[in-house]
Amino acid sequence: MARAITPRRKILTSGLAWAIGILLFFPIYWTILTSFKTEAQAINDPPLFFFFDWTLENYAVVQDRSDYMRFLWNSVIIAGGSTLLGILVAVPAAWSMAFVPSKRTKDILLWMLSTKMLPAVGVLYPISLIFVEFNLLDTRIGLVVVLMLINLPIIVWMLYTYFKEIPGEILEAARMDGAGLREEILYVLTPMAIPGIASTILLNFILAWNEAFWTLNLTAAGAAPLTAFIASYSSPEGLFFAKLSAASTMAIAPILILGWFSQKQLVRGLTFGAVK
Amino acid sequence: MATKASRSAARIMMAPAVILLLGWMLVPLTLTLFFSFKKYLPMRGDSLEGGLDWVGFENYGRFISSSSFWPSVQTTLIMVGGVLLITVVLGVLLALLLDQPIWGQGVVRILVIAPFFVMPTVSALVWKNMLMDPVNGILAHLWRFFGAEPVSWLSDASMQSIILIVSWQWLPFATLILLTAVQSLDSEQLEAAEMDGAPPLKRFWHIVLPHLSRAITIVILIQTIFLLSIFAEIFVTTGGAFGTRTLTYLIFQRVVDSQNIGLGSAGGVYAIILANIVAIFLMRIVGKNLDA
Numbered sequence: 001m002a003r004a005i006t007p008r009r010k011i012l013t014s015g016l017a018w019a020i021g022i023l024l025f026f027p028i029y030w031t032i033l034t035s036f037k038t039e040a041q042a043i044n045d046p047p048l049f050f051f052f053d054w055t056l057e058n059y060a061v062v063q064d065r066s067d068y069m070r071f072l073w074n075s076v077i078i079a080g081g082s083t084l085l086g087i088l089v090a091v092p093a094a095w096s097m098a099f100v101p102s103k104r105t106k107d108i109l110l111w112m113l114s115t116k117m118l119p120a121v122g123v124l125y126p127i128s129l130i131f132v133e134f135n136l137l138d139t140r141i142g143l144v145v146v147l148m149l150i151n152l153p154i155i156v157w158m159l160y161t162y163f164k165e166i167p168g169e170i171l172e173a174a175r176m177d178g179a180g181l182r183e184e185i186l187y188v189l190t191p192m193a194i195p196g197i198a199s200t201i202l203l204n205f206i207l208a209w210n211e212a213f214w215t216l217n218l219t220a221a222g223a224a225p226l227t228a229f230i231a232s233y234s235s236p237e238g239l240f241f242a243k244l245s246a247a248s249t250m251a252i253a254p255i256l257i258l259g260w261f262s263q264k265q266l267v268r269g270l271t272f273g274a275v276k
Numbered sequence: 277m278a279t280k281a282s283r284s285a286a287r288i289m290m291a292p293a294v295i296l297l298l299g300w301m302l303v304p305l306t307l308t309l310f311f312s313f314k315k316y317l318p319m320r321g322d323s324l325e326g327g328l329d330w331v332g333f334e335n336y337g338r339f340i341s342s343s344s345f346w347p348s349v350q351t352t353l354i355m356v357g358g359v360l361l362i363t364v365v366l367g368v369l370l371a372l373l374l375d376q377p378i379w380g381q382g383v384v385r386i387l388v389i390a391p392f393f394v395m396p397t398v399s400a401l402v403w404k405n406m407l408m409d410p411v412n413g414i415l416a417h418l419w420r421f422f423g424a425e426p427v428s429w430l431s432d433a434s435m436q437s438i439i440l441i442v443s444w445q446w447l448p449f450a451t452l453i454l455l456t457a458v459q460s461l462d463s464e465q466l467e468a469a470e471m472d473g474a475p476p477l478k479r480f481w482h483i484v485l486p487h488l489s490r491a492i493t494i495v496i497l498i499q500t501i502f503l504l505s506i507f508a509e510i511f512v513t514t515g516g517a518f519g520t521r522t523l524t525y526l527i528f529q530r531v532v533d534s535q536n537i538g539l540g541s542a543g544g545v546y547a548i549i550l551a552n553i554v555a556i557f558l559m560r561i562v563g564k565n566l567d568a
Contacts, residue, residue, distance in 0.1 A: 014378040020370065021387035024447070028390055030414060031402050043412040046421070093293035096286035106566050108294065110559050115301045117555040119505045121524045122544030125531050126307035149300040156293055210395040212508035217532075227508070230397040234404075234512040241406060248398045259393035260386055266449075267456045270498060272562050275453050275491050 028252070035059070035245035042241040058246035065243075066229065068250065075225035075251075077140050078215070079208035082147035083201055086155045089148070091197065094159035099168070109160065113272060116153040120213045131218060138220045146218065147208045155204055158269045162196025199265035202258060209255050226251040305548070311541035312336065319535045328538075335542035344526055351435070352522040356503045358439040359446060360496055366443075367450030367495065368488065372480075374451070375458045392448035396508035403441045404430060404513045434518035442509055446502075450495045457491035458484070490561070497558035504551055523547055 022029075034042050036054045044052075062068050097105045127146070128137070136142030166189065174188045212227045219228050230251055233244050259266075267275055312335055314328040322328055339345060374385060391399065407413050408429035416426035429437040461484065469479050505524050514520045516529060527547060531540035 010377060010379070013373060013376045014380070017373050017376070017378045017384045018380070020373070021384040024444070025387040025390055027399070027402055027407060027444070028394065030406055031398075034406060045412075045417055047414055047417050089292045089296060092289035096289040100282050100286035102283065102286070106563065108290070109566065110563055112293070112297055113562065114552075114555055114559060115297050117501050117551050117558075118301065118305070119524065119544070119547045119551045121505060121507070121527045121531075122548045122551075123304035123308055124528065124544070125311065125537050125540060126304035129307065130303070149296060152293060152297060152300075206393060210393070212396040213505070216397075216508060216511065227395050227397045230395070230401060231508070231512050233401055241412065244401060244405060248402055252394050252398055255393045255395070256390060259389070263385070263389060263452065266392075267453050270449065271453060271494050275456055275494055 028256075031245045032249050033245075034242055035249045037242050037245075039240070039242045042245070058242045059250070062243055062247045062250070066232075066247075068229070068247065071224060071226050071229035072250070074140060074223055075209055075227075078143045078147060078223075078225050079205050081140070081144040082151065082208045083155075083204045085144060086148045086152050086204060087159075087197065087201060090152060090155040090159055090200075094156050094163055097156075098160055098163035098166075109157065112153040112156055116150070120150075124217060127214075128218065137218060138222045138224075140223045143215060143218060143223060143225070146214050147211055150211070150214070151204050151207055154207070154269055154272075155200055157272045158200040158203065158265070159196060161268060161272075162200070163193060165196075166192050199262065200269070202262045203265045203269040206255055206259055206262065308541045308544050308548075311537050312545050314538050316537040316541075317535060318537065331538065335538045336545070339530075339539055339542045339546065344521065347519070348521050348523045348526040351520060352504065352524070354435060355439060355442070355506065355520075355522060356500060358435075359442045359503055360499060362439070362443040363446045363450040363499065364492060364495060366447055367454050368485075368492070370447070370451045371454035371458045372484070374455055388451055389448040391444050392446070392452075394445070396445070397512055399445055400441060400509045400512045403437075403444075408437060430513050431518050434514050434520050438509060438513060438520055441513070442503065442506060445509075446499055449499070453495050454488060454491055457488050461487050493561060494558075497554060497561070500554050501551060501558070504547070504554070523550070 033049070035058055036056070037048065037052055038055060038057070041048055041052045097109065131137045131142055134142075136145075170188060170192070171184060174184050179188065209225075210227070212231075215225050215227045216231055219225070230247060233240065233247065311328075313330060313332060315331045315334075316322050316328050370388065374381065374388070378384065394402075405413065407415055410416055410426050410428040413426075413429075415429065419426045427433060466479060466483060469483055474482070506522065507524060507528070510516055510520055510522065510525050516522075516525045521529070523543070524547060527540050527543040530536050530543055
């Protein structure tokens with residue numbers, strides 16, 4: 001809204017917005033800060049906000065004690081694998097729904113969305129049973145498949161809304177210029193689809209990384225990703241705030257950074273194109 | 277443009293996604309339905325191989341008549357309702373604020389959105405320990421600083437605490453979607469109303485809020501679906517104690533802790549029905565948008 005704004009008003013609104021932003025960000029800031037303290041400083045009264053001896057010790061301890069890198073690697077494999085597998089399955093589906101729509105396209109899309117609403121706890125036992133039967137319990141491949149399935153509706157939907165925006169006239173123009181189907185897909189459609197596919201990958205990687213029902217219930221020690229690793233801190237032993245903070249910081253840092261790039265896609269992806 | 281050949285190609289391209297989701301939906305659902313009509317207590321020697329006794333609707337009746345059922349429904353409603361109220365009201369206000377010209381808008385947006393990207397187990401543990409710990413938490417420091425007695429948040433005010441944690445996680449989502457909706461507001465209409473002398477509150481009530489109503493509905497529906505299945509936040513904070521056992525958590529305990537598969541499955545069917553009631557409304561809105 002381009003309107004004349006008095007400086008006084010801008011100062012007030014800016015101040016208020018910053019105050020709220022800082023308040024909401026505070027738990028994250030506090031976690032990151034505490035991860036650089038010693039355990040004694042972490043519970044110091046009054047709390048230490050900046051002036052303390054910064055240390056990287058906690059990060060080393062977390063790695064030594066619980067082999068953090070293994071959990072990180074599990075998270076990367078599970079989130080990355082499920083996202084890529086989902087894209088592989090979803091691209092052709094979304095593509096055909098966007099470019100060769102039929103009467104049933106809408107019904108299929110809505111039905112896919114409805115599978116997303118199935119409460120996980122309602123099918124917890126059957127899924128664990130199937131996992132036991134196929135020796136998938138506590139394996140990365142099992143989680144890759146499950147997370148791919150729960151995110152597949154979102155992936156199809158996001159891709160569909162992106163592909164929908166590619167104008168059909170461009171294809172006709174390319175055809176007039178003598179492009180065959182191969183050239184059409186390779187040189188015309190793919191370049192236009194890549195941004196949409198990239199955003200979809202980004203958002204679904206984040207969703208899979210943070211998924212905390214199946215990752216907690218279907219893993220033990222072997223395939224546990226960071227969500228489960230952090231949950232193991234829920235029974236505290238002695239002084240552990242600084243170590244908890246270091247582990248938490250490492251678990252959320254990559255996603256915070258990716259997340260900042262995906263703000264716009266977040267709206268589209270999570271509202272199924274209903275808010276743009 | 278669509279020829280017969282391209283139609284059948286389209287069907288083949290769609291097949292993997294459709295078949296996978298169909299399997300993902302039907303197989304577990306069928307099994308859950310099947311178990312819900314059986315007596316199935318693996319700890320007491322029942323096994324699939326040995327055959328399970330058919331008990332009709334007994335599990336359904338027992339799940340509802342158990343003393344923990346209605347409290348869990350109540351807990352679920354309070355938790356979901358509380359989070360919805362906080363996130364929608366604050367989300368609207370925050371969206372309107374962030375739409376104003378402010379210095380460093382991009383940075384403020386990032387600060388506000390960040391909590392959404394924190395994984396549920398981390399946010400629950402960070403709140404539980406670093407902020408809400410009755411001895412060393414930052415809130416305890418703050419309370420002592422003002423000479424007050426620190427609160428044992430997760431045992432004495434467990435419900436409010438979990439609502440606070442979950443609201444913190446979901447406020448960014450509501451704000452972001454509502455901000456997108458605010459930005460599509462026709463500013464000329466607002467200016468016209470302002471020139472006609474409509475006070476800010478009236479403008480908000482008669483122009484801004486109606487414009488946001490669709491986005492608000494969508495926020496409510498989507499959040500409800502996610503909030504109904506809140507799990508990690510309860511799992512690592514109270515473990516369902518202190519009156520924070522939601523329907524989802526109760527079913528989880530029946531299946532995992534007490535290993536009563538039949539009873540848990542009947543509960544699961546209730547949860548599926550509940551989620552579907554919400555889902556129907558969401559699908560209508562999304563479906564309408566597809567036509568437009």
